[in-house]
Amino acid sequence: GESVGLHLPTLSVQEGDNSIINCAYSNSASDYFIWYKQESGKGPQFIIDIRSNMDKRQGQRVTVLLNKTVKHLSLQIAATQPGDSAVYFCAEGRSNDYKLSFGAGTTVTVRA
Amino acid sequence: DAMVIQNPRYQVTQFGKPVTLSCSQTLNHNVMYWYQQKSSQAPKLLFHYYDKDFNNEADTPDNFQSRRPNTSFCFLDIRSPGLGDAAMYLCATANVGGQFFGQGTRLTVV
Structure with a gap:
């Protein structure tokens, strides 16, 4: 089935640096996208x-x-902080459908 | 203030003993969801309600049932929990502004 996926399962970043978390989706009908943080x-x-x-x-x-x-x-x-350490999920959905599909998640670890 | 409230935060149940997890919301959203999340995995949708209209995912086991007596409350009933049902159970609500999750109930099956 169609799903949303993340490129990297883990990301380690130095405190104060910028973080970039990527996500690829395959459902061209999706018109709504959300990022979630899960501690x-x-x-x-x-x-x-x-x-x-x-x-x-x-x-x-x-x-x-x-x-x-x-x-x-x-x-x-921007300016990643220790409190940003978490798992980040992208999710995609369609305006006429209340369901979301979640990617696998990226674990972000912030180094002091 | 919490807007999607799940009780309890931690639940221990015996193998095969029915258990009910609770969710309430103060957002007055029409849509409510139950997800199962196992460690390090994405949330997996079990079912959702649009108002009282129940929508079951095709791969949700019959062991999982749900009730929504009113807009504010929704319950997840696991009729005969197995060891494989140990997981975090997440409740969420939605309007046009997105889905909002509760803090989850961590279920342990012993």
Whole structure:
């Protein structure tokens, strides 16, 4: 079936550096994308979303980029902090459907 | 303030003994979901409600049932838990602004 996947299962980043987490999706009908952060023992926390009519969206210290041509989604975290250590999931969905498909997750570890 | 609340956070049950997990929401969202998440894996959708309309995923075992008595509450019933059902169970709600998760219930089967 169609699914969303992440390029790398783990990412180690130095505190203060920028992080880039990548995600590839295969369902060309998807028009809505979300990034979640999940800390150990907790539920996924909504970070930022983007719709397919946009290429870029910025939040506080985070930016999501969408490249529909190659079906690629990325999350950039500026000035990565120890509190950013978590598993990050991308998810994709369609406006006429309330279901999301999740990628496998990237574990981000921030080095002091 | 928590908007999607799951109780309990940790649940231990005996093999084969029915167990119910609870979820409540203060967001008044029409859609509610139950996911199963095993360690280091993505959440797997079990079923969802749009209002009272129940939608079961094709690969959700019959052992898993759900009830939604009103907009605010949703329950996950596991009729005969097996060792393979040990997991984090996540409840989520949705509107046009996205899906929002509770903190999950960690189920242990002994």
